[in-house]
Amino acid sequence: MNALDKSAAATAQVIAARPPASVGPVIEVENLTRRFKDFTAVDEVSFKVGRKEIFGFLGPNGAGKTTTISMLCTLLKPTSGRATLNGFDVASQQDAVRQSIGIVFQDPTLDDQLTAWENLQFHAMLYNVPASERLSRATRVLDMVGLVDRAGDRVETYSGGMKRRLEIARGLMHYPHVLFLDEPTLGLDPQTRSAIWEHVHELRAEYDITVFLTTHYMDEAENCDRIAIIDSGKIVALDTPGSLKHGVGGDIITLRSADAGATVAELKEKFNLDAAIQPAPADTSGPAGERIYLEVPSGRTLLPQILKSITTEILSVTVREPTLDDVFLSLTGKQIRDESVDKMDAMKTRVRRRRSQKGMGH
Amino acid sequence: MKRFRATYIIWLRDLKRHFRDRARIFGSLATPIIFIFILGQGLGSSISGGIPAAGGALDYKTFMFPGILGMTVLFAGVFSAVSIVWDREFGFLKEMLVAPVPSWSIALGKVISGATIASFQGCLMLILAPFAGVSLSPLMIAKLLPTLFLVSFSMTGMGVLVATRLKSMQGFQMIMNFIMMPMFFLSGAMFPLANAPAWMDILSKLDPLTYGVDALRSIMLTDVPSRYSFTTDIALITLISAVMLTVAISTFSRQS
Numbered sequence: 001m002n003a004l005d006k007s008a009a010a011t012a013q014v015i016a017a018r019p020p021a022s023v024g025p026v027i028e029v030e031n032l033t034r035r036f037k038d039f040t041a042v043d044e045v046s047f048k049v050g051r052k053e054i055f056g057f058l059g060p061n062g063a064g065k066t067t068t069i070s071m072l073c074t075l076l077k078p079t080s081g082r083a084t085l086n087g088f089d090v091a092s093q094q095d096a097v098r099q100s101i102g103i104v105f106q107d108p109t110l111d112d113q114l115t116a117w118e119n120l121q122f123h124a125m126l127y128n129v130p131a132s133e134r135l136s137r138a139t140r141v142l143d144m145v146g147l148v149d150r151a152g153d154r155v156e157t158y159s160g161g162m163k164r165r166l167e168i169a170r171g172l173m174h175y176p177h178v179l180f181l182d183e184p185t186l187g188l189d190p191q192t193r194s195a196i197w198e199h200v201h202e203l204r205a206e207y208d209i210t211v212f213l214t215t216h217y218m219d220e221a222e223n224c225d226r227i228a229i230i231d232s233g234k235i236v237a238l239d240t241p242g243s244l245k246h247g248v249g250g251d252i253i254t255l256r257s258a259d260a261g262a263t264v265a266e267l268k269e270k271f272n273l274d275a276a277i278q279p280a281p282a283d284t285s286g287p288a289g290e291r292i293y294l295e296v297p298s299g300r301t302l303l304p305q306i307l308k309s310i311t312t313e314i315l316s317v318t319v320r321e322p323t324l325d326d327v328f329l330s331l332t333g334k335q336i337r338d339e340s341v342d343k344m345d346a347m348k349t350r351v352r353r354r355r356s357q358k359g360m361g362h
Numbered sequence: 363m364k365r366f367r368a369t370y371i372i373w374l375r376d377l378k379r380h381f382r383d384r385a386r387i388f389g390s391l392a393t394p395i396i397f398i399f400i401l402g403q404g405l406g407s408s409i410s411g412g413i414p415a416a417g418g419a420l421d422y423k424t425f426m427f428p429g430i431l432g433m434t435v436l437f438a439g440v441f442s443a444v445s446i447v448w449d450r451e452f453g454f455l456k457e458m459l460v461a462p463v464p465s466w467s468i469a470l471g472k473v474i475s476g477a478t479i480a481s482f483q484g485c486l487m488l489i490l491a492p493f494a495g496v497s498l499s500p501l502m503i504a505k506l507l508p509t510l511f512l513v514s515f516s517m518t519g520m521g522v523l524v525a526t527r528l529k530s531m532q533g534f535q536m537i538m539n540f541i542m543m544p545m546f547f548l549s550g551a552m553f554p555l556a557n558a559p560a561w562m563d564i565l566s567k568l569d570p571l572t573y574g575v576d577a578l579r580s581i582m583l584t585d586v587p588s589r590y591s592f593t594t595d596i597a598l599i600t601l602i603s604a605v606m607l608t609v610a611i612s613t614f615s616r617q618s
Binding site: 103 | 378460
């Protein structure tokens with residue numbers, strides 16, 4: 001057999017071993033709502049996810065991403081609305097839903113006193129994987145994430161990236177229909193992050209699986225087939241990354257001027273353009289001062305005219321194509337980064353770094 | 363049997379962890395050894411006449427041995443149960459809670475694994491019996507093992523119950539000071555309760571460990587008058603275990 005036939009055979013094996021797929025979209029959500037006392041974390045959200053799709057939930061912390069995942073995973077009961085997963089109702093058919101999904105949480109849920117093997121064996125037992133298949137499945141998932149050589153070592157000796165890879169492997173052990181990844185790359189270094197993404201694309205093909213993930217990294221969301229942008233519990237846009245960016249308009253022009261207010265007024269008066277003023281970035285990487293932000297159909301032709309007719313002193317100019325950051329900004333009027341690193345998040349990242357430093361590199 | 367899958371997994375996992383940690387197994391014997399051979403020896407030589415018993419006075423060290431056995435089981439059981447809090451904070455429990463298994467089977471697993479570990483630690487203590495002047499016959503050992511397990515079970519059941527109410531590991535110090543220490547000292551582990559003042563007598567009757575220590579002592583030290591009959595002790599411990607287990611499981615299930 002050549003490599004392609006082999007992987008096709010492997011995929012067929014997954015499909016044969018797991019519960020049959022339902023007809024229609026693998027996830028269907030209708031008016032899903034969750035309230036905590038006075039606070040509405042998820043507000044009448046509706047969407048569908050197709051089979052073998054990589055579907056991203058994008059939004060700042062506190063937008064309702066984890067709450068939505070928790071309801072889809074049956075960890076949290078919806079206040080109202082309905083959701084089905086592989087045809088099973090998340091509120092009334094808990095065990096059937098749980099058997100159909102794999103989950104990787106934000107925080108590691110491995111037992112680090114046990115070896116990778118043992119973690120996988122326990123998982124297989126919990127999910128009714130027949131004893132005769134446990135070893136072959138464990139080898140297969142470990143092979144995919146490149147951990148076969150370290151399988152006999154205790155998890156406490158693993159780096160943060162290795163742990164995350166092991167958790168993804170574990171989530172696949174029972175051949176689920178949907179794999180949930182809650183902030184799969186949070187706290188990992190860029191190299192490990194891109195390795196995780198490679199695995200996600202690989203496993204979709206090999207395990208014939210739908211991947212549902214949340215992230216607040218805009219650049220990573222580009223890896224998804226479709227993205228739902230969520231803000232304050234509501235979905236504000238849902239489309240492919242390309243269409244979302246297209247929706248912003250042609251180009252983004254960012255200006256710094258000696259008097260931001262005067263420049264904005266001039267832009268309105270002379271070009272009928274609605275410019276927005278943004279505060280200086282918090283990370284102090286660029287020069288200080290406010291930025292003037294413009295969405296225009298064609299930046300390259302318009303910019304020379306702008307520079308010619310604006311009388312306030314312009315300090316610097318950039319023109320670029322829109323990113324998902326711009327999409328988020330134009331939809332919600334705020335930057336995702338402003339809120340992304342709150343205190344808790346920063347602390348978690350620090351703890352993770354410290355833990356991964358303790359382990360040996362990957 | 364399928365419903366008990368998670369119970370078995372928790373049990374197996376906790377035992378694997380326990381037996382892999384040699385330092386913890388032997389380290390947990392340090393406290394009982396210090397109690398018996400330093401406190402027991404020191405205090406024993408200042409009590410003139412020893413502890414009154416049927417065949418004349420009994421060495422204090424010998425008297426306290428069953429009590430220290432009770433203490434070992436109490437500490438080991440509660441420590442093991444409190445790992446629920448740790449697991450909740452550092453994740454593994456979450457992996458169990460999203461699996462297609464009932465949550466009561468998880469709580470049951472925690473109680474059984476803690477009881478197994480605590481009984482094992484108790485059995486390990488029995489090696490020290492000859493040095494404390496306690497001679498054990500095979501019949502005594504045959505009676506001791508199930509009794510140890512039963513006492514361990516009730517203590518772990520209580521531990522799981524407390525752990526489900528505990529938000530973080532910080533609360534553990536409170537449990538140590540306000541539950542475990544008073545339970546240990548009021549149980550009659552360290553001194554006979556025969557001459558205790560009325561208030562202490564009442565508190566000791568409310569202490570589940572009292573009956574455990576009394577049962578263990580009446581097996582090992584036939585000369586010392588026991589407070590209750592062995593049958594009463596066992597009946598009460600069984601009742602306490604059943605109540606603790608039921609409440610612990612229902613609290614745990616309601617939470618998750």
